Amino acid sequence: MEDCLFCKIIAGEIPSNKVYEDELCYAFYDIAPQAPTHFLVVPKKHISGVSEICEENAAVVAHIFSVISKVTKELGLASYRVVSNCGEDAGQTVFHLHFHVLGGARLADGMC
Numbered sequence: 001m002e003d004c005l006f007c008k009i010i011a012g013e014i015p016s017n018k019v020y021e022d023e024l025c026y027a028f029y030d031i032a033p034q035a036p037t038h039f040l041v042v043p044k045k046h047i048s049g050v051s052e053i054c055e056e057n058a059a060v061v062a063h064i065f066s067v068i069s070k071v072t073k074e075l076g077l078a079s080y081r082v083v084s085n086c087g088e089d090a091g092q093t094v095f096h097l098h099f100h101v102l103g104g105a106r107l108a109d110g111m112c
Helices: 003-009 056-076
Strands: 016-020 025-029 035-045 080-083 099-103
Touching: 003 025, 003 056, 003 080, 016 056, 016 080, 025 056, 056 099
Parallel strands: none
Antiparallel strands: 016 025, 025 035, 035 099, 080 099
């Protein structure tokens, strides 16, 4: 999708602080972190949000969660939160499926 912020980050058109990348997903640190460690994991193929997950793309979501497990271990995070907002009323501002991973401290209720 040509006007999608995360598609532009994945394509290298907008700089990011990469955490991880493979053929299916890209992970990068949030520019406005809400925890000592706060990164996002996004599928490389544009999916607009959680409501667009279906049988045809569910495997990439499972892969993203395995990447989250791998990266959090590499970063030494024993506890962390995974958040995905779905829709404007829930706080979604970029309509490309993404998962916030927050950790590195005791997290307050309702964060992110």
